[in-house]
Amino acid sequence: MTSPQSILPADGKLAVFLPGLGAVSTTFIAGCLLARQGLAEPVGSLTQLGTLRLGKRTEDRTPKIKDFVPLASLDQLEFASWDLFSDNAYESARTAQVLESRHLDPIREELSSIAPMQAVFYPEYVKRLAGTHVKQAPTKADMVEALRDDIRKTLRDRNCARGVAVWCGSTETYVEPSAVHQTIQSFEKGLLANDPAITSSMLYGWACMKEGIPYANGAPNLSVDFPAAMALARETNTPVAGKDFKTGQTLMKTILAPGLKARMLGLAGWFSTNILGNRDGEVLDDPENFKTKEVSKLGVLEHILQPEVYPSLYGDVYHKVRINYYPPRGDAKEGWDNLDIFGWLGYPMQIKVDFLCRDSILAAPIVLDLALFMDLAKRSGMRGVQEWLSFYFKSPMVAEGLYPEHDLFIQSMKLKNTLRWLRGEQLITHLGREYYD
Numbered sequence: 001m002t003s004p005q006s007i008l009p010a011d012g013k014l015a016v017f018l019p020g021l022g023a024v025s026t027t028f029i030a031g032c033l034l035a036r037q038g039l040a041e042p043v044g045s046l047t048q049l050g051t052l053r054l055g056k057r058t059e060d061r062t063p064k065i066k067d068f069v070p071l072a073s074l075d076q077l078e079f080a081s082w083d084l085f086s087d088n089a090y091e092s093a094r095t096a097q098v099l100e101s102r103h104l105d106p107i108r109e110e111l112s113s114i115a116p117m118q119a120v121f122y123p124e125y126v127k128r129l130a131g132t133h134v135k136q137a138p139t140k141a142d143m144v145e146a147l148r149d150d151i152r153k154t155l156r157d158r159n160c161a162r163g164v165a166v167w168c169g170s171t172e173t174y175v176e177p178s179a180v181h182q183t184i185q186s187f188e189k190g191l192l193a194n195d196p197a198i199t200s201s202m203l204y205g206w207a208c209m210k211e212g213i214p215y216a217n218g219a220p221n222l223s224v225d226f227p228a229a230m231a232l233a234r235e236t237n238t239p240v241a242g243k244d245f246k247t248g249q250t251l252m253k254t255i256l257a258p259g260l261k262a263r264m265l266g267l268a269g270w271f272s273t274n275i276l277g278n279r280d281g282e283v284l285d286d287p288e289n290f291k292t293k294e295v296s297k298l299g300v301l302e303h304i305l306q307p308e309v310y311p312s313l314y315g316d317v318y319h320k321v322r323i324n325y326y327p328p329r330g331d332a333k334e335g336w337d338n339l340d341i342f343g344w345l346g347y348p349m350q351i352k353v354d355f356l357c358r359d360s361i362l363a364a365p366i367v368l369d370l371a372l373f374m375d376l377a378k379r380s381g382m383r384g385v386q387e388w389l390s391f392y393f394k395s396p397m398v399a400e401g402l403y404p405e406h407d408l409f410i411q412s413m414k415l416k417n418t419l420r421w422l423r424g425e426q427l428i429t430h431l432g433r434e435y436y437d
């Protein structure tokens with residue numbers, strides 16, 4: 001596969017479209033505003049802080065990623081969103097209680113000027129929420145057109161050269177792909193017929209792809225991961241990625257599990273439980289919405305540990321995930337993990353992890369990186385599923401027939417090698433040539 005001949009420059013403003021102006025979105029926007037004024041550091045963001053090695057170790061070439069590939073800078077970002085509540089970004093950030101006054105006060109004016117557009121919201125997919133700031137239209141096809149109008153108007157009015165979208169809306173109920181999701185034609189027919197298997201987030205995804213706007217899904221629900229959407233992404237040359245930001249407990253899982261496997265240590269059981277009290281936790285308290293999250297979280301171990309290859313070590317793992325809504329904690333989640341592992345001659349051992357994490361603080365840099373990398377992908381002529389961004393997702397989307405890669409370290413290597421490939425640099429395999437030279 002040859003590298004692209006050229007990557008279009010990141011000139012002009014980049015609109016970052018955020019369906020859902022809640023805890024994650026506002027924490028992301030606030031962090032970008034603070035960082036561009038030099039008031040805070042964008043910790044956790046690979047595009048802002050990360051480097052990559054080029055050539056041999058002796059060459060001592062380790063540029064920053066943002067100097068190596070042409071990415072939009074923080075100064076070029078324009079933020080746009082939709083929500084079913086009309087609160088502006090400042091009010092919403094206050095409600096979310098993630099950031100303290102010392103971070104919100106200096107950017108209050110800018111945050112207050114970011115008001116959400118009316119949402120496309122069908123309450124049957126998120127039963128715990130009821131908002132009034134919503135669009136009205138007879139069919140789902142009309143809703144797609146209304147979203148497309150919003151996108152075009154935002155780009156025009158705010159003088160943006162390009163756009164990119166990251167779904168930061170609530171987790172929707174569990175929906176399996178069905179007949180309506182198979183082809184572009186069946187989906188478009190379904191839009192006109194208000195097919196109940198077409199959810200709100202699918203309408204945003206469809207509208208973005210129709211406009212050629214790259215779309216990444218930060219939640220675990222079905223949104224662009226079905227055959228019709230994949231076909232549309234290819235047809236409109238749009239990059240898509242998903243799903244479910246890899247933060248907190250699953251991030252830990254995909255750091256620990258590859259380590260256990262690398263050392264051929266066995267696993268008998270892994271019990272994960274969480275308490276959290278934000279709006280996301282409230283939505284996930286509904287069993288149908290939790291089911292979406294559970295499916296996303298459970299797949300991880302199976303793929304990393306490969307029980308079919310190592311039946312004696314991982315053939316009988318008891319894996320359980322629980323999420324409990326507990327309002328006093330707000331966004332400051334606590335995730336407990338108990339791992340029952342075994343070693344030499346089968347002797348049992350235990351590992352306990354108690355992660356007092358901040359969900360939105362971990363998710364915000366992912367939104368930034370996805371926005372910038374998805375825009376890079378588009379300018380590089382890439383389309384369809386961007387597997388090289390699996391690094392950021394709990395449930396990575398893959399091209400049909402492939403299994404997802406969950407191991408954080410393989411994901412990181414794949415991401416960096418894709419960047420090297422984009423610039424025509426040699427891929428790094430970590431093979432020690434010195435043994436032969």
Ligand SMILES: NC(=O)c1ccc[n+]([C@@H]2O[C@H](COP(=O)([O-])OP(=O)(O)OC[C@H]3O[C@@H](n4cnc5c(N)ncnc54)[C@H](O)[C@@H]3O)[C@@H](O)[C@H]2O)c1
Pocket residue numbers: 019020021022023024025082083084085096119120121122126129131167168169170171172200201218219220244245246247248278279280358359360362363
């Ligand atoms: N924070 C994390 O670590 C993390 C990790 C993985 C996934 N996620 C997912 O990211 C999403 C956002 O998380 P959050 O903590 O910001 O949640 P949140 O509840 O604070 O914000 C979600 C916002 O989306 C809005 N919304 C819901 N449906 C909408 C629609 N159809 N159109 C427009 N707006 C809509 C809600 O009104 C709300 O303001 C959730 O789906 C969550 O599961 C978060």
